Amino acid sequence: MTIWVPSIEHMSGPRYRAIAQAIGDAITSGELAPDDKLPPQRRLADALGVTVGTVTRGYAEAEQRGWVSARVGSGTYVKQRGPARVFGGQPATQADDDTIDLSLSLPPPHPLREQAMSTALSALSTSADALRRSVAYSSSQGSDHHRAALSQWLTRLGMPLNAEELLITQGGQHGISLTLGTLLRPGELVAADALTYPGAISAAQQAHLKVVAIPFDQDGMCMEALEAQCARQPPRLIYLTPDQNNPTGLCLSEARRGQLVAIARRYDIWLLEDGVQYLPVEQRGTPLYQLAPERTLFVFSTAKVLAGGLRMGVLRAPPALLERLAAALRAQSWMVPPLMVDVVCHWVSQPSAHELLAWQTQELAARQQIVTDHLAGYSLSRQPNGSNVWLTLPDGVRALELCERLHQQGVKVTSAEPFCVGSAPAPQAVRICIGAAADQTALKRALAILRASLEQPPLATATV
Secondary structure (H helix, E strand, O other): OOOOOOOOOOOOOOHHHHHHHHHHHHHHHOOOOOOOEOOOHHHHHHHHOOOHHHHHHHHHHHHHOOOEEEEOOOEEEEOOOOOOOEOOEOOHHHOOOOOEEOOOOOOOOOHHHHHHHHHHHHHHHOOHHHHHHHOOOOOOOOOHHHHHHHHHHHHHOOOOOOHHHEEEEOOHHHHHHHHHHHHOOOOOEEEEEOEOOHHHHHHHHHOOOEEEEEOEEOOEEOHHHHHHHHHHOOOOEEEEOOOOOOOOOOOOOHHHHHHHHHHHHHHOOEEEEEOOOOOOHHHOOOOHHHHOOOOEEEEEEOOOOOOHHHOOEEEEOOHHHHHHHHHHHHHHHOOOOHHHHHHHHHHHOOHHHHHHHHHHHHHHHHHHHHHHHHOOOOEEEOOOOOOEEEEEOOOOOOHHHHHHHHHHOOEEOEEOHHHEOOOOOOOOEEEEEHHHOOOHHHHHHHHHHHHHHHHOHHHHOOOO
């Protein structure tokens, strides 16, 4: 029987990650079915022209994402019909009841989220205007009414944006994919921090783009390294999360924001600014879309401030690009469902939206203090009101081993692997999503398990 051999030539990044992604794509498309056995690693290595170690690492990556399982003495088998685990995590609703899942960056649970949703749906069900909009076609850019309401809300959040420069999207991920697919051609170069949001990496791979890693330090992306890359081969676009890098939480300094804009103008590079990871306005820097409005696209969504299930966001773009972006959205889905946008617009018009965000800001600060108390003495990177913590592991502790040990004890975190751009080795570190815990008690329990695991001799004395 002919073995399954994926096509990975068009994929950028390390070969092992391309193999893992190809497995996930084949499961999603139905090319690989549940309980199908993957080819023996040596046979697939020969077919792809890579080393056995590369295939082994690719299978391990696919297993970490939950797509396959290795059976001792038998081989590696497909677990499910589609990749339920995305970017190294698993939706909280699918976790075991006794599992504390800190692998996905989620807003802290609060009953007000469900209450606000119920209120919005009830109000819209009796609104003639909303019902009329819900059954009618809308502009691909979004209606004037909706964009004006969202502009007012974003301005109240400290993100002043004009309604005329907004395009409504189906979430932040959609905004990233829409931008990359519209502005770049296959084979063109995207630059990003050496550790960055896996959704951006995936979107670039889906668009057949090459992604290059730019080193960073405590002040964010290193401009000298970016300048050197531009001298060799300028990227067509630079993707950044400047206020709170995902996963490290680092903020791009004001000085480097100015340097970045100067480089982008000198080499005619687009800037894609991701602001989905929300922070209070006093903790943010100057938006890139204000420093370089003519070349900056800004992505925001409701996922981290209202509810991830809403799947609604906005894309701010220079006016000259809006028609191209709207045409691309029209080709994909024609429009964002007006009913979903109405839900968001009603929600953010109510005092409960401000109340919820104020509570979330205080709650995340309290959770960050819990991290400080439980992980004192360890190397941590985060923002005071951020929802993520980046833990650099002590010497001798391996991230994948730690993740597996924690998983066995009912705690999930994410290793550095999914965040890596390019072929550089992943650092020995883990991302802890403190907002995902059900409450502070669950977070304390998870962190106690984490600290105990870090201090266990078998990990602390591991040899390479």
